Amino acid sequence: MKQFDGLPASLRIEGLTVKNFRVFRDLRLEKLTPLAAFLGPNGSGKSTILDVFAFLSESFSGGLRKAWEQWGRFKELRSRGSMEPVIFELKYREKPRGPLMTYHLALEEDSRGPYIVEEWLQRGKTAGKSQILLEFKQGTGFVLDLDAPGENGRRMPERLDDRDILAVSAFGQISRNPHVSVLRRFITGCYISRLAGDDMRKRAESGPQEHLSPAGENLAYVIQYLQQQHPARWEQIIQALRHRVPQLEYVQALPTLDNGLELQIKDAPFLESIPAKYASEGTLKLLAYLIILYDPDPPPLIGIEEPENHLHPRLLPILADECREASGRTQLLITTHSPFFLNGLRPEEVWALSRGEDGYARAHRAADMRGIKEFMKAGALLGSLWTEGYFEVGDPSVRPNGMNHPTG
Numbered sequence: 001m002k003q004f005d006g007l008p009a010s011l012r013i014e015g016l017t018v019k020n021f022r023v024f025r026d027l028r029l030e031k032l033t034p035l036a037a038f039l040g041p042n043g044s045g046k047s048t049i050l051d052v053f054a055f056l057s058e059s060f061s062g063g064l065r066k067a068w069e070q071w072g073r074f075k076e077l078r079s080r081g082s083m084e085p086v087i088f089e090l091k092y093r094e095k096p097r098g099p100l101m102t103y104h105l106a107l108e109e110d111s112r113g114p115y116i117v118e119e120w121l122q123r124g125k126t127a128g129k130s131q132i133l134l135e136f137k138q139g140t141g142f143v144l145d146l147d148a149p150g151e152n153g154r155r156m157p158e159r160l161d162d163r164d165i166l167a168v169s170a171f172g173q174i175s176r177n178p179h180v181s182v183l184r185r186f187i188t189g190c191y192i193s194r195l196a197g198d199d200m201r202k203r204a205e206s207g208p209q210e211h212l213s214p215a216g217e218n219l220a221y222v223i224q225y226l227q228q229q230h231p232a233r234w235e236q237i238i239q240a241l242r243h244r245v246p247q248l249e250y251v252q253a254l255p256t257l258d259n260g261l262e263l264q265i266k267d268a269p270f271l272e273s274i275p276a277k278y279a280s281e282g283t284l285k286l287l288a289y290l291i292i293l294y295d296p297d298p299p300p301l302i303g304i305e306e307p308e309n310h311l312h313p314r315l316l317p318i319l320a321d322e323c324r325e326a327s328g329r330t331q332l333l334i335t336t337h338s339p340f341f342l343n344g345l346r347p348e349e350v351w352a353l354s355r356g357e358d359g360y361a362r363a364h365r366a367a368d369m370r371g372i373k374e375f376m377k378a379g380a381l382l383g384s385l386w387t388e389g390y391f392e393v394g395d396p397s398v399r400p401n402g403m404n405h406p407t408g
């Protein structure tokens, strides 16, 4: 069975609110596009946006208590200086003109550990027409049974065994309400890539695998799977790679004497291929990105950290186009410092993060900044506008109070 079977490929997050989570005391992103890029100075919160989805996904798949422990409990999870609950709110549509769904999750901690203050899922936005599909407060609440007779379903009271159990995660596994199970699959399936060259060069041992792991150490196994199950897709990936890495002929996953699998890169001029251990960092990264973006059954949301690292700048606008193409099948959130990558994007797709005088991060869409759309209509490229200082925020040489640094 496909891992993401049953998930509508058209589900897209349109809004994200994060409160009291690390550097985000109160972050609101509205009108999020299927492809969105985040830029800004070091420490402005780009990676933390991806961490929101990684934290939620881990909480859903391994339980809140485990994720809370691994992420340093509230000492590290909660914004410095705040004593309020950590809140996540996702606004999404399961299909393009479907009703707006809102998922709200508020978390707290006390001496017994983490717990859910409140968790609800609502369908529709106007008060009169909206429907609460699920609502829980500290372990008690209800799920709306849509199969029950009557137009509006029936509220089925439920009690969870523990106050740290996520209701959507628990009830999403039984199909009383299909919207709850869609949300569970969506959050569990979010994939945040943390590709590392050294991990991709490892000779990990496992069977064929459908999806790349966050660090990419199962690269050879995913290639083996693609070659066997999706040869046409694999050919597309190799073609794309050949166009970008001069002289590269093919990539293969070869069995090793110890029953492992090793990635080998074959360059056209040589008879023998080269093991992944000695392959170039950029080649491996590019291969991994292509595998993620051309995935025949992609995760519902993909986060990619600074794809520009190790890639030639001329490849970045092409990668941006490929990301947009893939965003027809999945949602893509990308952090970047690269004007070349930005050159391939639209102002609606770009968010500049910055930190205020209070230390917390905020976000501004390039499309909402003065003059940006007009300059672009006149032929300017987004990356050039950014580096030339036309963005109102996100310049590391400008202090939160608008003053320039003495060095800037």
Ligand SMILES: Nc1ncnc2c1ncn2[C@@H]1O[C@H](COP(=O)(O)OP(=O)(O)OP(=O)(O)O)[C@@H](O)[C@H]1O
Pocket: 021, 022, 023, 024, 040, 041, 042, 043, 044, 045, 046, 047, 048, 049, 075, 076, 077, 078, 079, 080, 335
């Ligand atoms: N609990 C917290 N409260 C407030 N701020 C925090 C908390 N935890 C981490 N931070 C701050 O959040 C900032 C944002 O980090 P993040 O990794 O998201 O930045 P970034 O924009 O990805 O930077 P880079 O470009 O260097 O990758 C860090 O500077 C860190 O000091």
Ligand SMILES: [Mg+2]
Pocket: 046, 047, 048, 335
């Ligand atoms: Mg970062």
